Amino acid sequence: GAVVSQHPSWVICKSGTSVKIECRSLDFQATTMFWYRQFPKQSLMLMATSNEGSKATYEQGVEKDKFLINHASLTLSTLTVTSAHPEDSSFYICSARVGLAGELKTQYFGPGTRLLVL
């Protein structure tokens, strides 16, 4: 299956600093990647859709100036949490769509990044 990686796998930072999380598709190209947030024992909440070469589409209630998304290449999307606060502490997961033209495209998920803001 398609492999998606994330880096770092976990990060601890001080309140007020910015944190960048990378999402890479390792063996395929992805024009579309997605960023999710997950709280303990809860499901995934879609934050935004990242499109290569264009602006990300954010879900309602997600601050685009707070969560900056850059999809600069077909294999890399980054999520930057700016001026992080303790309430931003969460598990952040990315996914990438893969599939041949004319076929159903499937989302494959990265391993997630655990963010703890002190």
Add this chain to the structure above:
Amino acid sequence: TQLLEQSPQFLSIQEGENLTVYCNSSSVFSSLQWYRQEPGEGPVLLVTVVTGGEVKKLKRLTFQFGDARKDSSLHITAAQPGDTGLYLCAGGVYNQGGKLIFGQGTELSVKP
């Protein structure tokens, strides 16, 4: 707003028992995907169903997509401790660039 109601949210059973997880919606989905997630890891795709009424089997797991493509179920036969995890259903939204709507998840615990 499309919603996908998943039930039960928590399930604790003994090894060898059978169980069924349900996902229901009033909306029609282009596809329905089931994922399994272990703590501290990303979800892993189990199956994708696309056609109304479709049934897929993966060893002891049976997945069904409703005829109207609004609901789905996951049935596990003779559950094992290794089946423990968070099971997530996700519906594909039409004309939304591959966006998925996730159910609330089912936390399954299988005790030996």
